[in-house]
Amino acid sequence: MNMKQYLATTLFGLENVLAGELEALGAGSVRAHNRAVSFDGDAAMMYRANYHLRTALRILKSLNSFPARSEDEVYRGIRAMEWERYLDTRNTISVDTVLLSKRYRHSGFLSQRVKDGIVDRFRDRTGRRPSVDIKNPDVRIHIHLNDTHCSVSLDSSGESLHKRGYRTQPYLAPLNEVLAAGMILLTGWSPEEAFLNPMCGSGTLCIEAGMIARGLPGGYFRSGFGFQRWREYDPALFESIRREKYLEPHGEFRILACDHAGAAVQAAQQNLAGAGLLGKVALQKTAFESWETGLREGIIIINPPYGERMEATGLGELYHSIGDTLKKKFTGFRAWILSGNPEALKNLGLRTGKKLSLYNGPIHCKYHYYDLYEGTRKIVNKTKND
Numbered sequence: 591m592n593m594k595q596y597l598a599t600t601l602f603g604l605e606n607v608l609a610g611e612l613e614a615l616g617a618g619s620v621r622a623h624n625r626a627v628s629f630d631g632d633a634a635m636m637y638r639a640n641y642h643l644r645t646a647l648r649i650l651k652s653l654n655s656f657p658a659r660s661e662d663e664v665y666r667g668i669r670a671m672e673w674e675r676y677l678d679t680r681n682t683i684s685v686d687t688v689l690l691s692k693r694y695r696h697s698g699f700l701s702q703r704v705k706d707g708i709v710d711r712f713r714d715r716t717g718r719r720p721s722v723d724i725k726n727p728d729v730r731i732h733i734h735l736n737d738t739h740c741s742v743s744l745d746s747s748g749e750s751l752h753k754r755g756y757r758t759q760p761y762l763a764p765l766n767e768v769l770a771a772g773m774i775l776l777t778g779w780s781p782e783e784a785f786l787n788p789m790c791g792s793g794t795l796c797i798e799a800g801m802i803a804r805g806l807p808g809g810y811f812r813s814g815f816g817f818q819r820w821r822e823y824d825p826a827l828f829e830s831i832r833r834e835k836y837l838e839p840h841g842e843f844r845i846l847a848c849d850h851a852g853a854a855v856q857a858a859q860q861n862l863a864g865a866g867l868l869g870k871v872a873l874q875k876t877a878f879e880s881w882e883t884g885l886r887e888g889i890i891i892i893n894p895p896y897g898e899r900m901e902a903t904g905l906g907e908l909y910h911s912i913g914d915t916l917k918k919k920f921t922g923f924r925a926w927i928l929s930g931n932p933e934a935l936k937n938l939g940l941r942t943g944k945k946l947s948l949y950n951g952p953i954h955c956k957y958h959y960y961d962l963y964e965g966t967r968k969i970v971n972k973t974k975n976d
């Protein structure tokens with residue numbers, strides 16, 4: 591078996607969840623780093639990782655690491671690599687460079703030198719050269735440069751894996767699909783339990799939950815992956831991985847969502863249709879405060895507005911009413927709330943069980959857990975009667 595080293599990149603705070611997903615897939619030497627997890631595997635494992643993982647953004651395949659302390663050394667090291675193993679002159683390429691050293695001026699110039707190294711090698715040998723396509727290249731090359739070494743890898747995913755292929759309607763500020771899947775996996779939800787997603791917006795959380803419940807891999811609806819455009823792509827192997835019975839669908843599951851905005855419900859409906867979940871997720875146009883689910887236990891995940899477009903007072907009231915509704919109508923549930931406004935979270939008036947940090951794009955968010963055990967209602971009533 592031809593084992594290689596890979597790096598799966600992810601969002602801050604999801605490293606351990608991703609490591610768990612990789613271990614469950616059977617990857618070797620799984621190790622969590624900052625916003626990435628390294629693992630070993632063969633080509634089948636790389637295909638499987640791209641197809642199945644819910645919390646990875648990209649799967650990078652390590653090709654080489656060589657000593658380099660200047661732009662010229664990078665150029666020479668790149669030119670010496672056997673690029674003809676991975677591409678030919680009919681292919682298009684793009685280069686992304688991450689600089690972890692102050693030795694270099696800017697990443698764009700380094701990317702240019704790396705491209706020159708590859709192109710010059712082909713031109714010397716064949717008289718022809720691969721061309722550059724920034725938007726939709728056949729082969730994406732990743733460069734990491736620190737003070738002493740240049741690491742070269744190929745991006746096997748192509749478009750970022752958060753682009754699942756089911757979303758057609760964004761509606762305001764949709765969550766990144768990788769973040770949504772990570773938020774669900776962090777709760778330890780299992781499809782035997784009810785899953786509630788009030789304030790669902792365009793439906794990212796309830797769709798990711800639906801895909802888990804139906805046993806659909808994270809990449810099930812994607813039109814393709816970067817590795818399918820590589821020279822060494824093995825279509826029969828990928829087909830056999832798509833047919834593997836790795837995930838079991840849950841016959842019955844209860845996923846419920848609501849939003850008070852008609853446009854959000856419409857967007858969620860279209861996205862649910864894109865994921866084959868229309869009619870399988872109970873979606874209602876209603877305010878959370880007047881939502882009747884008829885359920886007594888399960889998981890609730892809420893991603894309320896954070897206040898970019900709201901007055902601070904309005905936001906305080908909104909969070910206060912979320913807290914009240916949880917206490918009055920959802921005792922017996924476990925609730926998780928993601929908010930980019932930690933001050934607003936204080937208005938919930940609930941005791942926080944766990945506090946995690948995540949990023950929603952550039953916004954540093956708190957992801958808080960509240961156990962709404964039976965006693966919660968008693969505590970609230972007692973406080974009111976005191």
Ligand SMILES: C[S@@+](CC[C@H](N)C(=O)[O-])C[C@H]1O[C@@H](n2cnc3c(N)ncnc32)[C@H](O)[C@@H]1O
Pocket residue numbers: 760761762763764765766788789790791792793794795848849850851854876877878879893894895896908
């Ligand atoms: C930050 S967005 C949710 C985005 C969503 N997670 C997604 O991925 O698209 C917040 C949503 O809360 C909804 N909302 C705000 N107050 C609400 C309330 N009291 N009841 C129901 N929905 C509400 C808004 O209409 C908006 O769609």
